[in-house]
Amino acid sequence: MNVFKLFDLTGKVALITGGGRGLGKQIAEAFAEAGCDIIVCSRKIENCQETADMLKEKGIKTIAIACDVTSKVDIENAVNRAIAEFGKIDILVNNSGATWGASVEDMPEEAWDKVMNVNVKGTFMMSQKVGNHMxxxxxxxxxxxxxxxxxxxxxxxxxxxxxxxxxxxxxxxxTKDLARKWAQDGVYVNSIAPGFFPTKMTNALLDQKSDEIISRVPLKRIGDENMLKGIALYLASTASDFVTGQIIAVDGGATL
Structure with missing residues (x-):
């Protein structure tokens, strides 16, 4: 097979949570350039619609769906609508996330619950719903x-x-556990572990501590808007058909 064909997503359908901005939007752009149809969803439909409109201008079939990933009803509605309109979902990117900056001594219980509900429970419920379809x-x-x-x-x-x-x-x-469970079903599960990238979630931190953060990165820089696109495309495409259960750090060497 031609090497470029290994990365071709023509005819594929991807659902990307948190796809309205930041890293999710960048991944949506990469997939679209590779020929993929795109569903972007998040709690804030306005951001998703902006991304969808931008992709439509490039000739990509896409829709925006409002979806709170902590709500089972929202997830079921979003996935059912996506399948109804596109016929299938080939790729799922669990990108929706939340954070809360506080010391351990001062972390409010409700803040802990919010972060866990979005980042862990949301990933589980979306994977469960889409995974059954896959x-x-x-x-x-x-x-x-x-x-x-x-x-x-x-x-x-x-x-x-x-x-x-x-x-x-x-x-x-x-990611590892799910990959082990679903390998027999032809469903691949991998994870990207980004280092520091400029996003709405990290901008305040980077404004305050960018010098300290960069000093700890061997490549002496933070990520930019293109640095996740290649690995995301690799994991979504035929090129990664012998890779599952892997955690790939994209961090300038910060975890070395």
Whole structure:
């Protein structure tokens, strides 16, 4: 097979949570350029609609759906609508996320619950719903967005958000466990663990601590809007057909 064909997503359908902005939007753009139809969903429909409109202008078949990933009803409605309009879902990107900056001593219980519900429960429920569809079809690619914060413990002067770090560590094991369970069904499950990228979630932290953060990265920079696209496309495409249960850090070497 021609090497470029290995990365071709023509005829595929991807559902991307949190696809209205940041890393999710970048992944949606990459998939669209590879020929994929795109469903973007998140709690804020306005952001998703902007992304969908941008992709439509490029000739991509796409829709935006409002979906709170902590709501089973929202997930069922979103997935059912996606399948009704596109006929299938080949690729799922679990990108919706929440964080809360606070010391362990001061972390409110409700903040812990919010982060866990979005990052862990939401990933589980969306994977369960879409995964059942993929199992019926005998194939599928699931990409969970974790974080290097789930791989290594940062000092408080770099990142003080124990709920976020713990939730992302949970996603890492969830990815491995689910990959083991569903390999026999033709469903691949992998995770991308980004380092620091400029997003709405990280901008305030980067404004305050960018020098400290960059000093700890061997490549001496943070990520940009293109650095996740290649690995996301690889994990979504035929190119990764012998890869499952893997956690790939895209972090400039910060976890070395």
């Amino acid at each position: 199992i019926q079809n005998g194939s599928g690619k699931i990409i969970n967005i974790s974080s290097v914060a789930g791989i290594k413990a940062e000092p408080p002067e770099v990142l003080d958000a124990i709920g976020y770090s713990t939730s992302k560590a949970a996603i890492i094991h969830f």
